[in-house]
Amino acid sequence: MFEIVERQEMAQGTIISNWIKAPKIAAKAKPGQFVILRANDKGERIPLTMADSDPAKGLINIIYMVVGKSTALFKTLQVGQFYQDVIGPLGQPTHLDKVGKVICVGGGTGIAVMHPIARGLKQAGNFVYSVIGSRSKDLLIMEERMKAASDELMICTDDGTYGHHGFVTDKLRETLEKHKDIALAVCIGPVPMMKFCCKVTKEFGVKTLVSLNPIMVDGTGMCGCCRVKIGGQMKFACVDGPEFDGHQVDWDELNLRLRSYLVEEKVSYDQFKAGHGSGKCSCGS
Amino acid sequence: MSEEVKAPKKEKIPRQKMPEQPANVRRHNFEEVPNGYTPELAMKEAERCIQCKDPRCRQGCPVEVEIPAFIAKIKEGDFEGAIRKIWEKNALPAVCGRVCPQEVQCEGMCIMGKKDAPVAIGNLERFAADQQRKHGRDILPPKAAPTGKKVAVVGSGPSGLTVAGDLILKGHDVTVFEALHLPGGVLIYGIPEFRLPKEIVASECHYLERLGGKIEVNSVIGRSETVDELLEHFDVVYLGVGAGLPVFLKIPGEHFIGVYSANEYLTRSNLMKAYDFPNYDTPIVKGKNVATFGGGNVAMDSARTALRLGAEHSYIIYRRSRDELPARGAEVHHAEEEGVEFLFLSNPLRFLGDDATGRLTGVECLKMELGEPDASGRRRPVPIPGSEFQVKIDTAVIAIGAGSNPLLTKSTPGLDLNKWGYIVADPKTGKTMKPRVWAGGDIVTGSATVILAMGAGRLASNSIHDYLTMGW
Numbered sequence: 001m002f003e004i005v006e007r008q009e010m011a012q013g014t015i016i017s018n019w020i021k022a023p024k025i026a027a028k029a030k031p032g033q034f035v036i037l038r039a040n041d042k043g044e045r046i047p048l049t050m051a052d053s054d055p056a057k058g059l060i061n062i063i064y065m066v067v068g069k070s071t072a073l074f075k076t077l078q079v080g081q082f083y084q085d086v087i088g089p090l091g092q093p094t095h096l097d098k099v100g101k102v103i104c105v106g107g108g109t110g111i112a113v114m115h116p117i118a119r120g121l122k123q124a125g126n127f128v129y130s131v132i133g134s135r136s137k138d139l140l141i142m143e144e145r146m147k148a149a150s151d152e153l154m155i156c157t158d159d160g161t162y163g164h165h166g167f168v169t170d171k172l173r174e175t176l177e178k179h180k181d182i183a184l185a186v187c188i189g190p191v192p193m194m195k196f197c198c199k200v201t202k203e204f205g206v207k208t209l210v211s212l213n214p215i216m217v218d219g220t221g222m223c224g225c226c227r228v229k230i231g232g233q234m235k236f237a238c239v240d241g242p243e244f245d246g247h248q249v250d251w252d253e254l255n256l257r258l259r260s261y262l263v264e265e266k267v268s269y270d271q272f273k274a275g276h277g278s279g280k281c282s283c284g285s
Numbered sequence: 286m287s288e289e290v291k292a293p294k295k296e297k298i299p300r301q302k303m304p305e306q307p308a309n310v311r312r313h314n315f316e317e318v319p320n321g322y323t324p325e326l327a328m329k330e331a332e333r334c335i336q337c338k339d340p341r342c343r344q345g346c347p348v349e350v351e352i353p354a355f356i357a358k359i360k361e362g363d364f365e366g367a368i369r370k371i372w373e374k375n376a377l378p379a380v381c382g383r384v385c386p387q388e389v390q391c392e393g394m395c396i397m398g399k400k401d402a403p404v405a406i407g408n409l410e411r412f413a414a415d416q417q418r419k420h421g422r423d424i425l426p427p428k429a430a431p432t433g434k435k436v437a438v439v440g441s442g443p444s445g446l447t448v449a450g451d452l453i454l455k456g457h458d459v460t461v462f463e464a465l466h467l468p469g470g471v472l473i474y475g476i477p478e479f480r481l482p483k484e485i486v487a488s489e490c491h492y493l494e495r496l497g498g499k500i501e502v503n504s505v506i507g508r509s510e511t512v513d514e515l516l517e518h519f520d521v522v523y524l525g526v527g528a529g530l531p532v533f534l535k536i537p538g539e540h541f542i543g544v545y546s547a548n549e550y551l552t553r554s555n556l557m558k559a560y561d562f563p564n565y566d567t568p569i570v571k572g573k574n575v576a577t578f579g580g581g582n583v584a585m586d587s588a589r590t591a592l593r594l595g596a597e598h599s600y601i602i603y604r605r606s607r608d609e610l611p612a613r614g615a616e617v618h619h620a621e622e623e624g625v626e627f628l629f630l631s632n633p634l635r636f637l638g639d640d641a642t643g644r645l646t647g648v649e650c651l652k653m654e655l656g657e658p659d660a661s662g663r664r665r666p667v668p669i670p671g672s673e674f675q676v677k678i679d680t681a682v683i684a685i686g687a688g689s690n691p692l693l694t695k696s697t698p699g700l701d702l703n704k705w706g707y708i709v710a711d712p713k714t715g716k717t718m719k720p721r722v723w724a725g726g727d728i729v730t731g732s733a734t735v736i737l738a739m740g741a742g743r744l745a746s747n748s749i750h751d752y753l754t755m756g757w
Contacts, residue, residue, distance in 0.1 A: 044566040085466040223549035224531040256643035264568035
């Protein structure tokens with residue numbers, strides 16, 4: 001059992017931050033790694049990349065968007081309540097080498113995943129440009145933490161309610177044009193965002209890391225559910241990733257496999273909303 | 286020992302069959318197929334054992350259960366005595382009685398089998414274990430005085446649980462680390478409910494805990510802690526982490542929605558209980574036309590699971606013929622009875638899918654014929670040119686084996702690995718090249734059976750006990 005010690009609703013309650021007591025995981029967690037969480041006995045195993053960790057206090061931080069039954073169930077968990085299972089740290093950590101100038105692009109909850117990587121790259125002695133974006137101002141998360149983790153922070157909103165009016169790819173292109181000596185890009189967010197960021201960085205010949213989020217079951221290399229095609233080769237995101245060279249990723253295949261259970265996910269979520277709304281559910285909130 | 290009984294001159298007792306669910310009923314449910322012996326049936330079957338002086342059956346058992354001795358106890362109606370006898374050598378009798386390939390082990394050696402059917406040793410072992418679990422007193426086998434030595438067992442599958450059971454009884458302090466959220470390894474995620482109820486796996490694991498063992502789930506050794514870190518707190522580490530990485534067919538279209546590795550398909554259904562979706566949260570594609578590729582026990586389990594998930598057609602597509610199927614005869618027989626359709630001498634070429642929805646729609650195969658025997662002694666399948674044919678399917682399950690999982694081995698310096706990435710260990714002792722580290726089961730041999738993994742565990746536990754008590 002893993003206790004939630006701090007909980008915060010962000011982006012008008014669509015994004016939730018949890019600090020969870022998990023000392024063994026916190027002691028080992030590195031930027032870029034993920035955990036698998038399960039709310040209760042009947043729950044799915046949900047992989048989430050950690051947004052932060054505090055080994056001294058034995059805590060890990062996850063930040064997730066409510067998109068279906070499992071994350072809606074997570075949202076019902078309050079401070080003092082527990083996740084039944086938290087497993088990790090899993091996946092390969094990010095290589096935080098000093099390469100000079102880097103640009104970190106984060107969209108939506110991808111900003112949370114990006115945060116420890118940007119911070120780590122800055123601590124390694126890199127000059128870090130960061131671009132973060134969301135649909136609108138209300139949905140933007142972690143501005144302050146990203147500001148601290150970066151040397152220069154740029155903000156974009158799709159509707160222009162804050163920062164640059166437009167997509168993160170605009171600021172990415174502008175920055176790469178201005179600073180030809182940027183040696184590395186890290187882009188983390190929804191699949192279309194990562195795909196288009198990679199198109200831009202490819203034009204400039206800048207090496208680009210992305211963090212993939214395919215569906216997983218065990219997360220330890222046993223089931224093969226998270227297979228992705230990288231440079232024409234089958235890789236398992238849970239043990240070979242989740243970070244890969246963005247220019248090698250078969251984005252269309254990833255996007256297709258993410259849609260595997262759209263029908264089932266809707267059935268499950270609708271049933272949950274009906275039960276939860278009527279007070280018949282057993283989630284305890 | 287008990288009295289010497291000559292081959293009975295009285296009326297010959299035939300091998301007692303276990304009552305089982307009819308095929309047309311059980312293909313729609315996940316309940317166990319055979320119901321087990323009643324005490325009367327078990328005692329009657331036990332009478333068939335002639336109590337050989339030099340029992341061959343024992344030689345056929347990888348963990349050397351005292352087979353005639355426990356059968357004698359059942360014959361007397363002393364069921365508690367029977368389970369105590371079995372426990373001396375086997376911590377997982379309810380599992381072994383169900384999933385061991387007895388026909389090539391104990392029962393394959395049984396002298397009764399020369400002229401008649403062998404004694405149903407597996408059924409009797411299962412009976413003794415089930416009787417104890419359901420009706421027995423709360424008893425435990427005797428345990429040696431604590432030695433103060435600490436043993437870490439990595440992986441709670443059949444080999445790990447055997448090592449744990451053996452060493453706990455010998456007085457060592459044993460902690461088992463399991464990566465998943467429930468203990469049992471392949472017994473919990475791989476073997477389906479209808480062949481091995483999960484309640485039984487839980488009960489066997491609980492038995493180890495009652496004996497004093499500790500089981501830590503959600504512990505991914507190699508990530509949450511390394512083997513070297515374990516060696517700081519434990520005298521010895523045993524690695525029984527299983528094979529791991531599923532092998533795919535490496536043909537076009539394996540990304541389509543509905544294509545699964547057997548590991549994923551079975552894990553979703555067994556461990557995550559996706560067959561009970563949406564009562565449980567994990568979904569699975571419940572295909573109407575399902576093809577399983579491969580011919581082993583895992584393929585049979587997958588094809589039979591597909592039927593229970595509602596498939597109208599569940600095919601097994603295998604590139605050799607029926608004679609070469611590596612699965613146990615009983616499993617093939619059960620699959621045939623339930624209506625699994627076999628397409629022999631067929632090799633998949635590519636999966637077909639709907640590019641708009643991304644869903645699998647079929648598979649194209651090539652007909653094969655058997656040629657000369659290959660290195661394995663089996664006749665090699667040879668393609669028949671121009672014999673391509675298509676099968677309409679919406680779900681594919683690839684059950685052609687597993688490779689080695691690099692997660693633990695890559696994070697453990699000093700281990701010797703072979704060219705397939707499996708750990709090199711002494712076949713007689715399970716000792717690896719790394720001091721104080723033993724290994725066994727699929728991570729050493731590649732994919733094999735439950736009882737072979739248990740046999741490897743037994744050899745390793747003997748060697749570990751020698752090391753802990755005598756220092757070598």
